[in-house]
Amino acid sequence: xxxxxxxGGDPPRNEEEARAxxxxxxxxxxxxxxxxTSISDVAAELGVxxxxxxxxxxxxxxxxxxxxxxxxxxxxxxxxxRVAGLTDPADILAAAFTHTLTALPAxxxxxxxxxxxxxxxxxxxxxxxxxxxxxxxxxQRFPVDWTALGYTPPQLDExxxxxxxxxxxxxxxxxHPPRTPDQLHTYLRRWLAPVLHAPAAPDHSDPAR
Numbered sequence: 001x002x003x004x005x006x007x008g009g010d011p012p013r014n015e016e017e018a019r020a021x022x023x024x025x026x027x028x029x030x031x032x033x034x035x036x037t038s039i040s041d042v043a044a045e046l047g048v049x050x051x052x053x054x055x056x057x058x059x060x061x062x063x064x065x066x067x068x069x070x071x072x073x074x075x076x077x078x079x080x081x082r083v084a085g086l087t088d089p090a091d092i093l094a095a096a097f098t099h100t101l102t103a104l105p106a107x108x109x110x111x112x113x114x115x116x117x118x119x120x121x122x123x124x125x126x127x128x129x130x131x132x133x134x135x136x137x138x139x140q141r142f143p144v145d146w147t148a149l150g151y152t153p154p155q156l157d158e159x160x161x162x163x164x165x166x167x168x169x170x171x172x173x174x175x176h177p178p179r180t181p182d183q184l185h186t187y188l189r190r191w192l193a194p195v196l197h198a199p200a201a202p203d204h205s206d207p208a209r
Contacts, residue, residue: 008047019056021046026067027109034108037064064112065130071109072134078103080141089144090193093163094185096138101170102181126168127161135160149197162195 012018025045029037039060043050057063082099083092104110139146139160146156170184179187 015056022053022056022063023067023070026063027071030064030067030108030112035064035112039063068109068112069130069134072137075103075107075110076137076141079138083142087143088193089142089149089196090189092142092144093192093196094188096142097163097167097170097188098181098185100167101174101184104167104171126164131164132157132160135164139163159196 007021012021022042026037026042029041029045033041037060039050039053039057042063043053046053053063057066079096079099083095086092086095136157139156151159
């Protein structure tokens with residue numbers, strides 16, 4: 001049952017609407033405060049108590065990740081449109097990297113999705129479950145038949161991890177001087193092509209896999 005106290009005099013009709021309104025309020029707060037957004041900010045935006053928000057999300061991190069994941073959909077759609085018409089996996093990944101590195105620093109929602117907890121850096125926990133889910137979603141949006149290329153699901157997960165680690169590295173240090181988008185695309189395509197066309201055999205020596 002949805003909690004109806006507060007809500008600016010207009011309580012939600014059900015739990016689904018309550019969650020949607022909480023996410024919308026959190027998104028608005030992220031636009032103003034960035035990754036420093038707190039449960040208190042969201043509660044004030046909604047006109048409810050913090051306890052009301054906690055009834056739907058167990059903490060600030062969970063709420064911000066859920067909000068960022070919802071906001072990521074337009075980015076994923078735009079990324080898919082950016083690589084539409086490309087057929088070579090290396091070209092696709094290089095174009096996607098270039099686009100992401102340009103767009104990500106200015107997008108507070110995606111920054112939070114790739115952050116440690118709700119800090120202001122996106123490079124602290126680039127392999128968190130939320131970040132890896134995001135990475136897999138990106139790869140699966142591309143017009144690439146990963147199975148035909150020889151990738152098993154665990155190998156595709158490892159590719160998503162590798163891409164996120166590369167993304168973190170470029171965001172931390174873009175180069176001296178930074179490459180232009182065209183230069184970056186050429187650089188990435190040159191070195192990613194051999195990897196993408198020859199996925200390694202499963203490594204059974206890694207106990208974490």
